[in-house]
Amino acid sequence: MRKLFTWGRRSAIERGEMSKLKSSSSELDLDRPNIEDYLPSGSIQEPHGKLCLRDLLDISPTLTEAAGAIVDDSFTRCFKSIPPEPWNWNIYLFPLWCMGVLVRYLVLFPLRVIVLTVGWIIFLSCYIPVHFLLKGHDKLRKKLERCLVELICSFFVASWTGVVKYHGPRPSIRPKQVFVANHTSMIDFIILEQMTAFAVIMQKHPGWVGLLQSTILESVGSIWFNRSEAKDREIVARRLREHIEGADNNPLLIFPEGTCVNNHYTVMFKKGAFELGCTVCPVAIKYNKVFVDAFWNSRKQSFTMHLLQLMTSWAVVCDVWYLEPQNLKPGETPIEFAERVRDIISVRAGLKKVPWDGYLKYSRPSPKHRERKQQGFAESVLRRLEEI
Amino acid sequence: MGNSSSMLTQYDIEEVQQHCNHTFSQQEIVALYQRFCQLDRNGIGFISSDEFLSVPEFAVNPLSQRLLRMLEGLNFKEFVAFLSAFSSRASLQQKVEFIFKVYDTDGNGKVAFHDMLDILRDLTGQFISEQQREQVLTRVLEEAGYNKDSFLVQSDFMKILGNSGLRMEVEVPVD
Numbered sequence: 356m357r358k359l360f361t362w363g364r365r366s367a368i369e370r371g372e373m374s375k376l377k378s379s380s381s382e383l384d385l386d387r388p389n390i391e392d393y394l395p396s397g398s399i400q401e402p403h404g405k406l407c408l409r410d411l412l413d414i415s416p417t418l419t420e421a422a423g424a425i426v427d428d429s430f431t432r433c434f435k436s437i438p439p440e441p442w443n444w445n446i447y448l449f450p451l452w453c454m455g456v457l458v459r460y461l462v463l464f465p466l467r468v469i470v471l472t473v474g475w476i477i478f479l480s481c482y483i484p485v486h487f488l489l490k491g492h493d494k495l496r497k498k499l500e501r502c503l504v505e506l507i508c509s510f511f512v513a514s515w516t517g518v519v520k521y522h523g524p525r526p527s528i529r530p531k532q533v534f535v536a537n538h539t540s541m542i543d544f545i546i547l548e549q550m551t552a553f554a555v556i557m558q559k560h561p562g563w564v565g566l567l568q569s570t571i572l573e574s575v576g577s578i579w580f581n582r583s584e585a586k587d588r589e590i591v592a593r594r595l596r597e598h599i600e601g602a603d604n605n606p607l608l609i610f611p612e613g614t615c616v617n618n619h620y621t622v623m624f625k626k627g628a629f630e631l632g633c634t635v636c637p638v639a640i641k642y643n644k645v646f647v648d649a650f651w652n653s654r655k656q657s658f659t660m661h662l663l664q665l666m667t668s669w670a671v672v673c674d675v676w677y678l679e680p681q682n683l684k685p686g687e688t689p690i691e692f693a694e695r696v697r698d699i700i701s702v703r704a705g706l707k708k709v710p711w712d713g714y715l716k717y718s719r720p721s722p723k724h725r726e727r728k729q730q731g732f733a734e735s736v737l738r739r740l741e742e743i
Numbered sequence: 744m745g746n747s748s749s750m751l752t753q754y755d756i757e758e759v760q761q762h763c764n765h766t767f768s769q770q771e772i773v774a775l776y777q778r779f780c781q782l783d784r785n786g787i788g789f790i791s792s793d794e795f796l797s798v799p800e801f802a803v804n805p806l807s808q809r810l811l812r813m814l815e816g817l818n819f820k821e822f823v824a825f826l827s828a829f830s831s832r833a834s835l836q837q838k839v840e841f842i843f844k845v846y847d848t849d850g851n852g853k854v855a856f857h858d859m860l861d862i863l864r865d866l867t868g869q870f871i872s873e874q875q876r877e878q879v880l881t882r883v884l885e886e887a888g889y890n891k892d893s894f895l896v897q898s899d900f901m902k903i904l905g906n907s908g909l910r911m912e913v914e915v916p917v918d
Contacts, residue, residue, distance in 0.1 A: 410883075417804060421801055421807060426913050431798060
């Protein structure tokens with residue numbers, strides 16, 4: 356069976372020939388880990404023997420890959436809200452479910468709204484005076500604002516009847532460290548924030564969320580970025596570095612996936628957090644879907660709708676693991692470091708890894724991947740032309 | 744997740760199954776429908792090129808543009824018929840016919856030298872020079888008993904590709 360695409364391990368001969376095309380391929384290696392290691396491969400057989408017409412006309416491997424991607428692909432799977440099995444389908448359970456709906460919407464929801472409102476009143480009545488009156492006493496003000504932010508986050512979590520189990524040592528305020536976590540929804544931040552007042556790096560959102568970001572989150576020391584601006588990356592990288600140097604700054608929390616994923620998979624981590632030259636403390640978050648699916652599918656729901664959905668469910672149950680801090684190993688590139696940490700988090704939270712960049716939600720893959728395939732095929736053709 | 748309001752009835756499933764010559768089971772057709780709705784995000788009844796290209800695995804495929812031309816504007820029934828060549832139940836003949844259709848862009852039943860060159864170009868990109876591509880293609884054609892000006896028809900393809908070594912199968916994930 357002759358396959359034209361050489362997946363997986365390449366022969367030493369090919370590697371030798373590859374050195375002629377080194378300039379483009381070394382760029383490829385630095386940018387990403389080898390996607391081919393993740394993607395399903397057909398039989399990995401080196402084609403050999405003299406090149407004949409059949410080999411050029413037989414495009415079935417490429418077509419099969421394309422059809423495979425059309426039928427199911429590992430990227431779209433990451434953003435699919437997988438609904439739990441409906442259990443209310445018979446005559447006994449359905450009325451029970453209806454009663455549950457009534458309780459949730461007419462009893463729990465109003466109670467929760469009250470809790471949240473009370474929380475906001477307390478928060479604002481403490482925060483506003485502290486913020487303006489203690490303008491001169493920065494250290495004290497910072498400490499109080501930290502406690503207040505943790506307080507309002509606790510109120511938020513209470514408003515969804517959040518049952519969060521924290522495992523591992525609590526984060527400490529030290530310089531030269533960042534925290535990274537997998538991302539399922541913006542509530543990840545709130546759940547982590549109620550335990551420790553992190554500084555966060557986030558995309559600036561419109562609406563009331565944006566207002567909260569520019570006022571309250573500013574006080575814990577947050578950094579804003581804009582996905583669509585290319586130059587933004589350098590500015591953000593610089594601000595990240597400045598932040599971790601400061602001993603007084605709140606510990607920085609980064610979500611290296613860059614986008615919300617459905618809590619069954621992890622997409623590739625952006626290397627920005629891993630090339631700051633500091634300790635990286637991984638945090639793994641796993642939601643229990645029996646109670647509610649906490650995945651925020653930003654394509655389908657606004658954040659307000661998402662919160663309302665959470666407030667009308669029974670509970671948000673999740674586990675948070677604070678894992679062992681990691682450092683860059685000698686000889687390890689930031690990309691490898693990022694992958695290693697992603698592995699640690701994925702294993703702990705029971706998530707599957709996929710080799711895609713989360714930003715592919717918003718843009719097309721780079722032509723480098725296609726070129727790599729073309730290169731492999733071209734080399735195979737040229738090599739076999741020489742064979743007798 | 745897509746257009747959950749339009750459900751498939753048993754009649755619809757049977758009609759689609761008929762149209763694809765029973766190459767897919769009913770469960771597979773339901774699974775394909777869920778996938779179709781997932782890809783057809785704005786629910787217009789067919790998947791636009793943009794929506795296909797939002798699948799990164801498809802976008803990096805060298806033949807994606809060619810396939811997009813064949814996939815344009817297909818409704819669900821035609822979409823399943825398109826994929827039928829990749830079913831394990833499809834005959835070797837159907838698979839070879841599909842490959843022929845990919846080559847024969849103008850649909851006149853004949854594949855010329857430049858059609859084969861076009862596909863070779865898609866597959867090799869900038870890594871072989873145009874001249875070298877022509878040389879390689881001419882050489883293998885002559886060795887197979889054709890020449891640069893020959894037209895290949897369906898039966899030629901069947902002769903060249905038609906031994907049982909052809910593997911072109913995709914599994915439809917059924918819940």
